[in-house]
Amino acid sequence: MTGNVVVGRPGPRVDAADQVTGRTTFAGDIDRSGMLIGGLLESSQAHARILSVDTSAAEALPGVRAVLTGADLPVPYGILPVSQDEHALAVDKVRYVGEPVAAVAAVDADSVEEALSRIVVEYEPLDAVATIEEALASGTRIHGEGEGDNVHRRAALEFGDVGSGFDAAHLVREDVYFFGGNTHAALEQHAAVASAGLDGRVTLWSSTQVPHYLHRTLEKVLEMPAGRIRVIAAPVGGGFGGKTDPFSHEIVAAKLAMVTGRPVKIVLSRQQVFYAHRGRHPVLMWVKTGFDPEGRITAMHFKSFLDGGAYGSYGAASLLYTGSLQTSTYRIPNYKFEGVRVFTNKPPCGPKRGHGTPQPRFALECQLDEAAADLGLDPVTIRRRNLVEPFSMTVNHLRITSCGIEECLDRAVEASDFSAKHGNLPEGKGIGLAAGAYLSGAGLPIYWNDMPQSEVEIKVDRGGGVTVFSMATDVGQGSTSVLATIVAEVLGLEPSDLAMVTADTDLTPVDLGSYSSRVTFMAGNAAKEAAEGIRDRVIAAVADELGLSADVVVVAGGRVGSANDEDKTLSWADAVRAAIVRGGSLTGSGSYRAPDLAGPYRGSGVGISPAYSYSVAVVEVDCDSETGEVRVAKVWLAHDIGRALNPLLVEGQMEGGVYMGLGEALFEEQAFRHTLHRGPSLLDYKLPTFLEMPPVQSILVETDDPEGPFGAKEVGQGPLLPVIPALANAVHDALGVRVAEVPITPDKVVAAQRDIKRGGDGRFGPRSVPDYDFGRLTRVDPPGEF
């Protein structure tokens, strides 16, 4: 890649000035004339029939303007078309403690609180289901959704023939792992402000990652034409997947605004944020893998059991994600995946950074280390012998394009001096390694359609001002800055020259949202195409104006014309005027739709992506063998970004991914006492502070993806994946214990050490999985090129 000026240059975010002066207006900061405050009443019951909801005492309070119950919003919804199982306010039943049951709008927060306390809900408690095992065994059915009993979804797929693969193996390991659930804990509590006008239009500002999907949900639930609903995603104060579902408070705020004729704001309390959840699924996993004597994988059979919580959310996809990306890093010639997602009476799980793939990644990377030890190999060698090749197909029909996993491995190993340290550090100190891969955008939209996944429009003013319109939603990852970088590069301008209008369904063309690490790749390609259209018109006009051949006209540094002769150039503004004189309105658009990558089987839509990022992490730890405490000394992370559009933002995502991975690995857990959340507060749910964060060495690997904008791929999610197993492997190197359960808390480390002292194998974690029938197995032939 030569000649890029803006692309590849570290630079500040385009919205940094507002961020550092307190001017960024988050949804909760919005104030409107006459605005009411809204609030939600949460279920006190994990599972109960609602016999009655008496709102009369609340309605009688002077400051109260409206009270809603489930009957006011009877239309079900859900993020996936196959899981329309939620209501904005519970109808007939509640299914977890914290589920919204009723809502109030009042003149101030005190009146809301008073009114909510006066609503009387009569419940008939039902038996509650708290765990995967209970869900599979219980006769109590949580709801009518899913495949029967408390099973939401099952999957059973076999690619190739695992039986013959295991027969050919020299070593076959069967291991069980458990990944506890955890939550996003973005610092911004979810917030929404709604306004309804006498013109019959409704506007909703929200801290959402997916304004387009929220728009569709409002159309359905409010039973209004989409064209009369405007959704604006305010800058999101941290997303991580936690704001990718349509939420009760968003729908309720809109309905309350329509009922009262007044703007209404709802900000969830921190406790309500924990109940809104949609975080990492707890997953119980059984992995059987065969290896030849050199450590090459001959077959893998993977079973996952997902604790889904009370509703579907993204769960049908989450289930398949626990089985789809095992093949993306290592060549697995025969592969079988069986999985089941169950309903339990707990807040619904959904997508958190890495969506369904950090759990199997943890299992797979721990088992590789265990197999390496069995075979007398080191962790680097066993991985090196199994790496996928660039531009290849996997057995489950994933198309791999650019792939820098080998360079990531080499560079992380070299930078960390892994090979010299592994097995050789003093007692209590250890070093671990793991790899991972992630999608640069889900290959398919959430609802089936043939339209582009991203569209971008550009309008150029007569003074040369460029405005970019995109529904891409900045959740902190810097998507607005990425799009500005791309457009600026194409037009020979600076990112700060551009006005960015984003995430507004009235103003911006559709982008599906900030999830699945799709924005740089998909919206980026759309922005590039839109900018190239503008650039080509400007070049043609300047060529005509100056009597040059169009193929010698370039845009650079705010000027357009001959690359060699300064006199034969125009300023950008004059060039724009020349283009408008010749062709009228200077506007352009671009769009992106991923190629059709689905394999020949049902369920193949999950896991496909136009490109995969690759990461390798090395984690060095210092463990206290008395207390079991694990302190992280340093992390090295190599990431195949394709091409770093802005290395500063890329590093920020890598460091943030390491941070979040360490929190999950060490102590974060959405833990329950049966069905009751153990501590829905930031006092009880610990987040790593400044003091827990080790130094991180980020290593950017660039492979120039042929389909990515300027070669770029994702970085928002992939870097988290290898961190968790790398830490687990480091703890094993330090103390000889295999904590096969996340989080790796001191009590588990101590228990595993005690097990060694008693002559055990030093393993902590479940030893078996339920005997379960995953249903009819679909057999799929490997791709022809495999």
Added chain:
Amino acid sequence: MTDGILTLTVNGEARRLVAEGQRTLLELLRDDLGLTGTKHGCDLGECGTCTVLVDGKPVLSCLTLATQTRGSEVTTVEGLADGLVPHPLQKAFAELGAAQCGYCTPGMLVTAAALLERNPQPDTDEIRQALAGNLCRCTGYIKILDAVKLAAGAVR
């Protein structure tokens, strides 16, 4: 402390307000004065997003009663810049990518400003200790550390 007229200085400007006994400083700033730069994150004083300076010291405005600040000088993120000239910390946070979503940024900035005020040349550990009460969910703190160091150099 009783309800009544409260006088204090906010970002260098004398303010006269009515504050009820249970009104928090955070509510006073956000709801009464419209200074929404200061954020609300946890209800419990755990996250540090609501940090402001009272007489130069970082306090959690969600746990501080407005009436406790009678006669005090309160500084929020809106008061760090001198007109359109940013504080060195603001400049460094922007340049080095120390803000991602930006939600923790106001609290981080004022806490760091108080640190540099009392210790213009903090070492890495002093910066980490000073900011340990401010959670950030995006950055892993690394670019924040870099930015505070850069600003410390600029302040000198």
